[in-house]
Structures are given as C-alpha cells and as structure tokens.
Amino acid sequence: MGSSTVTTARSRDTLRTTGVLTWLTVYLVLLFGIPSRLVFHPLGSAGAPSTLFGLASALVWFLAQLWRSASVAGPRRPIRIALTYFLVAVGISYVAAMTRPIDGDEISPADVALLVVVSWSGALLTAHDGLTKLRDVEVLVRRFAFIGGLMALVGLAQYVTKQPLVDRIAIPGLTAVSDVSAAFRNGLVRISGTATSPIEFGALLSILLPLALHGALHPAGRGFLRRWFPVGTISLALALSMSRSAYIGLAVCMLVLLWGWPPALRWRVGGSFLAVAVVLAAGVPRLFSSVRGMFSGVKDDPSITSRTDSYAVAWQFFIDAPWFGRGLGTFLPKYRIFDNNYLGLLVSCGIVGTVAFVAIPITAIVVLVRRRRRWADPQSRDLALSLVAGILAGAVSLAFFDGFGFPMTMGTLFLALGIAGALIRLHPSDRDPAPPPPAVDVEPAPGPQQASVPPAADDARRSHPVQASGGPA
Numbered sequence: 001m002g003s004s005t006v007t008t009a010r011s012r013d014t015l016r017t018t019g020v021l022t023w024l025t026v027y028l029v030l031l032f033g034i035p036s037r038l039v040f041h042p043l044g045s046a047g048a049p050s051t052l053f054g055l056a057s058a059l060v061w062f063l064a065q066l067w068r069s070a071s072v073a074g075p076r077r078p079i080r081i082a083l084t085y086f087l088v089a090v091g092i093s094y095v096a097a098m099t100r101p102i103d104g105d106e107i108s109p110a111d112v113a114l115l116v117v118v119s120w121s122g123a124l125l126t127a128h129d130g131l132t133k134l135r136d137v138e139v140l141v142r143r144f145a146f147i148g149g150l151m152a153l154v155g156l157a158q159y160v161t162k163q164p165l166v167d168r169i170a171i172p173g174l175t176a177v178s179d180v181s182a183a184f185r186n187g188l189v190r191i192s193g194t195a196t197s198p199i200e201f202g203a204l205l206s207i208l209l210p211l212a213l214h215g216a217l218h219p220a221g222r223g224f225l226r227r228w229f230p231v232g233t234i235s236l237a238l239a240l241s242m243s244r245s246a247y248i249g250l251a252v253c254m255l256v257l258l259w260g261w262p263p264a265l266r267w268r269v270g271g272s273f274l275a276v277a278v279v280l281a282a283g284v285p286r287l288f289s290s291v292r293g294m295f296s297g298v299k300d301d302p303s304i305t306s307r308t309d310s311y312a313v314a315w316q317f318f319i320d321a322p323w324f325g326r327g328l329g330t331f332l333p334k335y336r337i338f339d340n341n342y343l344g345l346l347v348s349c350g351i352v353g354t355v356a357f358v359a360i361p362i363t364a365i366v367v368l369v370r371r372r373r374r375w376a377d378p379q380s381r382d383l384a385l386s387l388v389a390g391i392l393a394g395a396v397s398l399a400f401f402d403g404f405g406f407p408m409t410m411g412t413l414f415l416a417l418g419i420a421g422a423l424i425r426l427h428p429s430d431r432d433p434a435p436p437p438p439a440v441d442v443e444p445a446p447g448p449q450q451a452s453v454p455p456a457a458d459d460a461r462r463s464h465p466v467q468a469s470g471g472p473a
Helices: 002-033 041-047 049-067 078-099 104-130 134-161 198-217 224-239 244-260 263-283 285-296 302-318 341-374 378-400 407-426 455-463
Strands: 183-185 188-190
Touching: 002 049, 002 104, 002 134, 002 407, 041 049, 041 104, 049 104, 049 407, 078 104, 078 341, 078 407, 104 407, 134 198, 134 224, 134 378, 134 407, 188 285, 198 224, 198 244, 198 378, 198 407, 224 244, 224 263, 244 263, 244 285, 244 378, 263 285, 302 341, 341 378, 341 407, 378 407
Parallel strands: none
Antiparallel strands: 183 188
C-alpha cells in the first residue's frame, strides 16, 4: 500500500509538471508566434490568442486553488502578494469608473483592460505556483529564450528585406485589426518582429537577453548552436532595433549582469559584446551615427518634447481622481498619448494602483537579490541575476512607452515575474538553520500503550510531508 501510494503521488507530480511546462510553452508560442494584430474578430481587442490563453490560465489556477487542501500551509510568496494588491487596486479603479459619469467609448476599453490584466496575471500565477522542480524552471527559461530568439530572427529578416513580412501571415479564424508597414528612421528600417511596434520589440528583447545568456552559459547537454542561437539573434536584433528605449533597456540589463558576474566572465562576455559593437559600427556606420543622434539630440527630438509636454495634461486628469484614478483603459488616445506607462497608470489607477504595480517588480528584484546571497549553487545564482536584469530592464523600458497597450511586452514581463516567483519558492535557502532533530526519549516508555505513536499524530505527519529541499510540499 505504501509503495503504491508513493508511486501514484510521483505519477501525479510528473503529470502536473509536464502539463504546466507544456501549457506555458503553448502560451509562449501564442505570445511570440502570432502577430499582435491578429485576433478573434467577435472579441475585438480582447481576442488575441495569447490573451485568451492567459485567461484560461487564470481560470485553471483558480480552480487549482479551490482543489488544494486548505490545511496544507505553504511558504510565503511575496510576488504573489504584491500582485494581489495590484489586482485589488485595478478592481477598485474599474468600479470607480463604472459608477461615475463615463463616455460610452470608454466602457469597452475598460472591460478589455481588466481582462488583459487578469490574462497576464494568469501566466504569472501558473508559472509561479505550477512549476514543481528547479529543473523545470531551467527548462522553461531555455524555451523562453529560444522562442524569443526565433522572433528576433524574424526581425533580422525584416531588416535585410526592408519588408514587414508579418503582413503575409494569415491564420484561419483570426482577423487583422490593423495594417502593418515597414517603419524607417534616418534611412534605416525599424524592425518589430511579430510585435506591434519597434518600441515594444526592443523592450521585450531586453527582458529576454539575460535569460538567453543564462541558458548559453549553462549547457545542460546542449550543443553550441542551440545554446548561443538566442543570444546571437536577440543581441543583434536589439542593436538594429533603432529604438531608444531598447538601447536603454540593453544598458540596464548589461550593467546588472556585469555587476553580478564573476570577474573572468565579466571580462569575457563584456569584451565580446564590445567587439560586436565595434564591428557593427564599422560595418553599418549609419547605424552608429543614428544611435548617437538619438541621445545627443534629445532637446530637439519631437518624441521627447511630446513626452515632457504630457506632464501638464496628466496633472489635469490626475487631480480629479488621485487615489484610484479614472479607471484602467479609460484614458483614450484621443485625450493624449503619454508614451510613459507610469504616467498613464497615475491617471488610470491613481497613486494606489501605480504604487501597487511598481511594487511587483521591486519585490521580485529585492527578494531575488537577498535569496541569491544565500544560495551556493552557481547556476541558480546566475539565473537569479539574469531575472533581476531582465525584470529591471523591462520595468525601466515602461517609462518610455505605454506598455499596457502592448500585450506582448506585458505578457513577457509578467511571465518573467512568475518564473522569478517559482525560483524563489522552490530553491532551498542554503544558509537557513537546519530544523532541530526530533526529541528522543532516553528512558523506555513504561508500557506499550505509551510507546506507540497515536494514530491521529501519524495521520497528521503523513498529511504534511517535507520535501528534500527542507520546505513544505
């Protein structure tokens, strides 16, 4: 009976692990493989396949919580707690929007905004609570980077052909809600892969690059090409993206990595990236001059002027509802395009919602940095550093465009946060004090009745197994 029970438990755990990995892999394929402009027409903006799959993930996660025994206490999950505060703030802002006088064209965008936030949260929670082994976290990270590398390859093909290419993708049942055309800056094509815009493309690649580097530096039995393919395509696509926010995100993630890497690795990888930059500057001189002009001529850049002029407009809307905002999704482009996600959040979700959202990446970064100091495993330490770099790069990039209007970037960021939560939850703290050994009676019990373990205590002990990592099952 005991052996049969253990075998059944292991089979269920294996099925759950395989199912979660497959589920999240499908989500990645839908997120990166299908252009954002293709949706199920009857559902409008909420009909993107990745959005619907994220909603299904949220539903499955919720049902799993109902199925889980309430008597089994788990470890604290700070990222999930921070997400909860944000979802509550979004819900309150939605209720506030629906109970005030509101223009008719604001209702549908508010509904869509609520649904997409739940969808992104579904991806985060599925990764956060669904992965059961550190090996599975590593596998998901490698798949994340590889699929992102394929999308970057599409962007490189756009650069070579000077064609959008994604306009030729047609999927039965999906309808294009917008046209697509190649964008240019200073005579150079701005690539976007399957993303909506070059800005979104660059932002999500800056999140993926540290994960790709982690996978390349830890072989796990893979050949050279499989390991370094994502690094090559993602880094080259970032360099050719012609996006100011992409370069800032790249700088942020590389600074974090160079800070945390051992000196030998720091010089080796940093030197390689510098050599590639020199080759690109020599081979595509117009690229180097264009990038330099983006940062040296910011005073005369109309996109910068538009962003700074938005502060006065944002203040006028903010003072009307400073705490919970006017409702996520209700601030339409007809009022203003901020090109700053945090400014848009202040108007839409107020101080409470903005602080709650910012707390999610900050919580992940702080906890990862603290836990990383306790871990002795070099691979886990490097993964924690890569997640810190990617999450920080994504959070910084949101200051340069309205990220909530670009589902691919937010889906990438939320999934990275979910992976961070899974790593924190599953990894044992090497420096945590070991639990004290059970007390042993030195004197024999006076009688057989007292020496035996009470059945109730034995059942309780079986219902709270302890994993090899030292945490609750």
